[in-house]
Amino acid sequence: MKDYSGLMVFAEQREGRAHPVSYELLGKGREMADKLGVELSSVLLGNQMEEEARELIYYGADKVFLYDNPVFEDFDLLNYKHNITRLVEEVKPEVFLFGATHLGRSLAPRIAVALGTGLTADCTGLDMSEDGGLIQIRPAFSGNILAHIRTKTRPQVATVRYKVMPSMLRDEHRKGEIIKKDVEIVPSLLTILKKEKLGEKSITEAELIVSGGRGLKKAEDFSLLADLAELLGGAVGSSRPPVDDGWISREHQVGFSGNTVKPKVYIACGISGSPQHLAGMRGADVIVSINSDPSAPIFKMADYGIVGDLYEVIPKLIDRIKGESS
Amino acid sequence: MLRIIVPIKQVPDMSQVKFDTEEGRVDRSSAAAEINPFDLNALEAAVQIKEKLGGIITTISMGPRQAESALRDALSRGADDTVLLTDRAFAGADTLATSYTLASAIRKLGEFDLIICGEKTVDGDTGQVGPQIAEHLGIPHVAYVSKLEEVGEKLVVVCEMEGERYLIESDFPVLIAVTKDINTPRLPSLRGKLNARKAEIKTWGAEELSSIAEKGRFGTQGSPTRVHRITIPAEEGRKGRIFRDTSDEAIEEITNALYRYKG
Ligand SMILES: Cc1cc2nc3c(=O)[nH]c(=O)nc-3n(C[C@H](O)[C@H](O)[C@H](O)COP(=O)(O)OP(=O)(O)OC[C@H]3O[C@@H](n4cnc5c(N)ncnc54)[C@H](O)[C@@H]3O)c2cc1C
Ligand SMILES: Cc1cc2nc3c(=O)[nH]c(=O)nc-3n(C[C@H](O)[C@H](O)[C@H](O)COP(=O)(O)OP(=O)(O)OC[C@H]3O[C@@H](n4cnc5c(N)ncnc54)[C@H](O)[C@@H]3O)c2cc1C
Numbered sequence: 010m011k012d013y014s015g016l017m018v019f020a021e022q023r024e025g026r027a028h029p030v031s032y033e034l035l036g037k038g039r040e041m042a043d044k045l046g047v048e049l050s051s052v053l054l055g056n057q058m059e060e061e062a063r064e065l066i067y068y069g070a071d072k073v074f075l076y077d078n079p080v081f082e083d084f085d086l087l088n089y090k091h092n093i094t095r096l097v098e099e100v101k102p103e104v105f106l107f108g109a110t111h112l113g114r115s116l117a118p119r120i121a122v123a124l125g126t127g128l129t130a131d132c133t134g135l136d137m138s139e140d141g142g143l144i145q146i147r148p149a150f151s152g153n154i155l156a157h158i159r160t161k162t163r164p165q166v167a168t169v170r171y172k173v174m175p176s177m178l179r180d181e182h183r184k185g186e187i188i189k190k191d192v193e194i195v196p197s198l199l200t201i202l203k204k205e206k207l208g209e210k211s212i213t214e215a216e217l218i219v220s221g222g223r224g225l226k227k228a229e230d231f232s233l234l235a236d237l238a239e240l241l242g243g244a245v246g247s248s249r250p251p252v253d254d255g256w257i258s259r260e261h262q263v264g265f266s267g268n269t270v271k272p273k274v275y276i277a278c279g280i281s282g283s284p285q286h287l288a289g290m291r292g293a294d295v296i297v298s299i300n301s302d303p304s305a306p307i308f309k310m311a312d313y314g315i316v317g318d319l320y321e322v323i324p325k326l327i328d329r330i331k332g333e334s335s
Numbered sequence: 336m337l338r339i340i341v342p343i344k345q346v347p348d349m350s351q352v353k354f355d356t357e358e359g360r361v362d363r364s365s366a367a368a369e370i371n372p373f374d375l376n377a378l379e380a381a382v383q384i385k386e387k388l389g390g391i392i393t394t395i396s397m398g399p400r401q402a403e404s405a406l407r408d409a410l411s412r413g414a415d416d417t418v419l420l421t422d423r424a425f426a427g428a429d430t431l432a433t434s435y436t437l438a439s440a441i442r443k444l445g446e447f448d449l450i451i452c453g454e455k456t457v458d459g460d461t462g463q464v465g466p467q468i469a470e471h472l473g474i475p476h477v478a479y480v481s482k483l484e485e486v487g488e489k490l491v492v493v494c495e496m497e498g499e500r501y502l503i504e505s506d507f508p509v510l511i512a513v514t515k516d517i518n519t520p521r522l523p524s525l526r527g528k529l530n531a532r533k534a535e536i537k538t539w540g541a542e543e544l545s546s547i548a549e550k551g552r553f554g555t556q557g558s559p560t561r562v563h564r565i566t567i568p569a570e571e572g573r574k575g576r577i578f579r580d581t582s583d584e585a586i587e588e589i590t591n592a593l594y595r596y597k598g
Contacts, residue, residue, distance in 0.1 A: 127559030130461035
């Protein structure tokens, strides 16, 4: 264990751009590295990524290990795993962090096994204890509890949820080193036949979300929410039941088994506020609830609420807002 | 004919389970045990392949003796064979030890073509065991599979990752972890239930795996991570401005708030 030191962050890229969770992890990593007086490095795999590597330095990395090769343009599971595992064996960081994205949660488990080390899933909190051990805090039991987890092997590997750690401000004056690494290619075994973007912007990026739940009477009524969302420049979300009923696609689901969102404003319409739903939206700056049942738990989480029928309240809001803008 | 393995975990029914906020305890005895809901989708996917192409489905579960009932349930839903991995030595396993134990048992079962896991469980909730089994076995995997496009000479699946949809092709053997979108699991058939009741459940312990596995990698001993504390967050709550009616004043104030905060 003594040979291990420093922190490393996996920088995930899609289409040549780093995923913002990478900057968040660098922010948290910087804070912990400074506390311990150790180095913060990052590993980036992609095709012609030098500019993006520099961005990682602007966001806090002391060193960026860059694997530049066309094979890394898209996610190539086994080549990613092979090269990252080799790097970790060489650099020996004490802590290695991944974003808990689909890609991160698919890749990190394989690397942890290849390294024979422990992996903590989907953390929402990280803390350094005095002995240099990482305290990893994560929701489990469908979001009902928080488990505090420690790892006795090194590196201590964790996937960390997007939008829970703040990133630092980008600073072009920050200095760091980009180290180009030799790439070893192994058989991919998986072939990407086709890749397509799913139409709309992901709701995890929206600043305002209007969500509907079982209080809606039929699938078509999501258009009412869409009208309000459009007027306010936001996106449409959903609790799970409408998704399960096929009323709206799963990309719109907010909650434990859907998306975690952190918009400026979250408007919950006909949603009761189950722990699994709250797990996905409790980080919103302002929560507005529209529900006909005054005892619905969502009101305890709301900054603003109206006890009433959503079919009456939403049209009134729409009229009022239209009145404002005309 | 495909040889398909479906690892399933027995979990408490989340709609019943009670949490002790003060003690930070999960009271598992408060809830009935059932097959992890995501694993029902994995099993259903296997059964649909079998119906189309023929095959043998082996379900495998690591857990206490009681997990036998989950395996019987799986038989009644279309599985052909089962293995229960149960032993004191397996207890306290994290995902590294769990996946190692499951992978060892899969090796012992012999050749296979396809392993289908659930996306994650509703209790441990890590989603790590599937990819980890694949790594132990040295086979590729695809996670977050929402559709089987083609099962033939090769496997072609749809996988969704953050707003992108991939069509991915693989040779066999391969492991996939499936999401809830892939299908709607069927209910157990009456005949299935009757057969399941009589079926013999193969049970293996550490001893049965000793020729292919190292004992030190099972259970607590083989687990580098440890849950050292559980807290149950009391809902922090917000002091909301709640209107009991839909008066113009309420609409006015909420509209103003929307404009103020949406930025
Ligand atoms: C493992 C697991 C994972 C889960 N994951 C998720 C998840 O990711 N996301 C999620 O949302 N849920 C999830 N759930 C489901 C969750 O437990 C709840 O069942 C679900 O959130 C309830 O959705 P709801 O609030 O829309 O419906 P309900 O709880 O039925 O609430 C409907 C609300 O609408 C109100 N209402 C009815 N009519 C009107 C009207 N005309 N005007 C205004 N209000 C009205 C009612 O008063 C009620 O409060 C999960 C559950 C489990 C077990
Ligand atoms: C509160 C809590 C937090 C935990 N956090 C972590 C953690 O961060 N890291 C860690 O390494 N361990 C953790 N564990 C331990 C972990 O839950 C166990 O190792 C468990 O046996 C498997 O993990 P899982 O439930 O997360 O399964 P997942 O990885 O979510 O399961 C994915 C799929 O693998 C298969 N599968 C999983 N378990 C079994 C099984 N026992 N038998 C057959 N098939 C199975 C199923 O197909 C399932 O759908 C935690 C446990 C608790 C109670």
